Amino acid sequence: MKRILFVVAILTGLTVSAQENEQLSLKEAINFALKNKAEAIKANLEVKNSELKISEVRASALPQINANGDLTYNPILQQSAIDFGGVTQIITMGQPWQSTASVSLNQQLFNLAVFTGLKAAKTTREFYQINADLTNEQVIEKVANSYYEVYKTKSQLKTTELNLANTSRVRDVIADLHRNGLAKKIDLDRTNVTLNNVKSTHLQLINSLQLQENALKYLIGMDINTTINLPESTFEITANAFSTDGDFTDNRTEIKLLEKQTELLELNKKATRAEGLPSLSLKASYGYLGIGEEFPWFQSYPGAYWSDYSAIGLNLNIPIFNGGVVRSKTKQAQIQIDMLEADKKDTQLALDLDFKNAVAQINNSLIAVNTQKENVTLAKEVLSNIENNYKNGLSSLTDLLDAETSYTDAQNNLTNALLSYKLAEIQLIKSKGELKSLN
Template identity: 70%
Template sequence: MKYKVSILLAFLGFFAQAQEQLTLKDAVNYALQNKAEAVKARLDVENSEYQIDEVRASALPQISANGGLTYNAIIQKSAVPGEFFGQGDGIVMIPFGLPWQTNAAVSLNQQLFNQAVFTGLKAAKTTREFYKINAQLTEEQVIEKVANSYYEAYKTDSQIKTIDKTIANTTRVRDVIKSLFDNGLAKKIDLDRTEVALNNLKGTRQQLVNALQLQENALKYLIGMDMNQDIELPNNTFEVTKHALVDESVTIENRTEIQLLEKQTELLTLNKKAIEAQGYPSLSMNATYGYLGFGEKLPWFQTLPNAAWSNFSSIGLNLNIPIFNGGSVKAKVKQAQVALDRLEADKRDVRLGLDMSLKNAITQLNNSLITLNIQKENVNLAKEVLDNIENNYKFGLATLTDLLDAETQYADAQNNHTNALLDYKVAEIQLIKAKGALKSLTEE
């Protein structure tokens, strides 16, 4: 019994994973967690913290230890006048040093004033903020791609449902005509024409099924989902939502692109200051403490008379005052200013483009809503026409051609309504993007 329960639970778990209903919110959140672009953007933010640590380290004390061991196989001799040793005018060669020499020391270096280091620290912190904004922009780009792909797949799925209804209706008409034909009340050509129409619908349906499979695979790739995972789109995706309603107070100032450009301006300004700092004086302190050991033999663990030890220490200040560098710093500063001027030109162009996108998004949404209402009205009218012609056909007051045309027109009206819904949802995405509120799609 225990094994049967385990097998049943395993089967139910597999069945639960076999097909997953995927809402737009789920798709977007899944992409933000798994898609490579979003993951790498988050890693850039994490890496910026390490960059700050690296720059901060240059402003902290730098402590190092070093040691060495030297064996002087041949001790260098120095020439000394012989008179110093009572040997007249001759020259005496005297060795200085011992065969073994060792040393160990600890050094410290501390920047007391270095404008380039302090400016670099500010730049590193600004870089962190830049990467955070860039990560937000990357997420918005991922959301936009996922939403457009999601709606495209949903449109095809809706077209399949529409054609399924048309096939069911045409099959019902075919059955009626076949019954009439069997009783000698309909022509064989009418039955054959209905069969041809039905086969064409089935062929079109298969093409839509293939297209949907490709679109679903593209959607899975965009969100980073396993290709073997089956998904199902909910029925309420194509709805007119309220969060896209136009607000006259909407501006482009909260767009991530603007924030990113402003942060780039800060970075370029700090870069210019860092270059200017190369012409400023710098002051640092250094200190050293260590030991020297000498002996006829290895002096380690030895004392007099076998080895002699001496400690040493030094403390100093290093002042560096740039006087003349050929004008290289001045040239670099001008280049940095040119980069700032180029960015200002880009900012003006981006603002103009974003303002145009906002105006176009508002116009497109309003036009799409008008078209959507018209197509909805057309669907209702086409359905009424189809019902009337179908009734007339049963009583011999309409031809089969009229009936098939009415079915085609009704199916076309439904597909046009679906296309209008897609256009509306795409326009909705563009308006949400223009308002700088794409993240709201993760909270629906």
């Protein structure tokens, strides 16, 4: 039994270790967010809710059937005076008990407002679908930006760990030289100060990384206690964003949403105008009337008299004068359309600006990345040469510490340049309306 438990423990440990080491790619993070983040879930629920709204509006165009029942007891019956050949007689009208049971039907035959409302409901569904797409794109953008921020900090942490190892090694060399009387104590103290500063930076980056990972987990709707790891290829420069030929404005979800809003406002204007048009409906009813001196339980009950009745007719409503209400409301609807058209033009200008800026930014970022790569190579060579010179007494400790700082700064500058490139890449993909390609 102990051996079995031991084997199970080992297998469980391997499973946990595999889960902890599982890498989370950007695509996986985005897909996880689109399934679990509240904004994306609510946007999809809005689409489902629009289907119910269509059913609601469609119901007004379908036959309306209602059943009605009524029971009345008249303790005092109304009397009426009737003249019969010059003689006035008082006659009691009705019976103490009266009961009715009927079924009525009403069907719209022509009502432009109702039929326009049905078209508007279908357009509303399309509007919510586009709005859901826009929400998903916003989620993708936030997740991608947060994802790259995490990777930037992880890269800086890796650089700091290398710097910490290198500084510790130099400190050990100087400490050994000091013990042999070949180095000054002040050199050892300065190296220890530098080492402590690097350790402090290392701890700060660990804390910052924890906060950023938690923020990323929140953005994608993941349990905060879940361990995530990012693949090493996250900061690779890809070519999928460099196609800048053509007009991408029409691909933007923001424009599609405004166009669908325009359709809705046009339908609203049409429905408003329809309020001043005639409407025609069919109505029909069938029922039973029971009266008597006793409670009319059913048709064969003594003292109760039952008879059926029915009616079929048309109801025509022709608006003649409403004080100009419809005309005013129609003009207001047109003003809303004009205002939205102005917003659409302004949005197109803003999107064109975003595209031009994104192209310029990604080109500048590429230049910065290439420059920083060269700086890292040069700083590494300088550090290696000065370290050798210091061991041979040809360089001072200050030169060595400055070279280490320059190398670390060059690596961090390269990381920042890569982050700027990836953020610019997101903005360029967004300006082309292709954010969905990231998931």
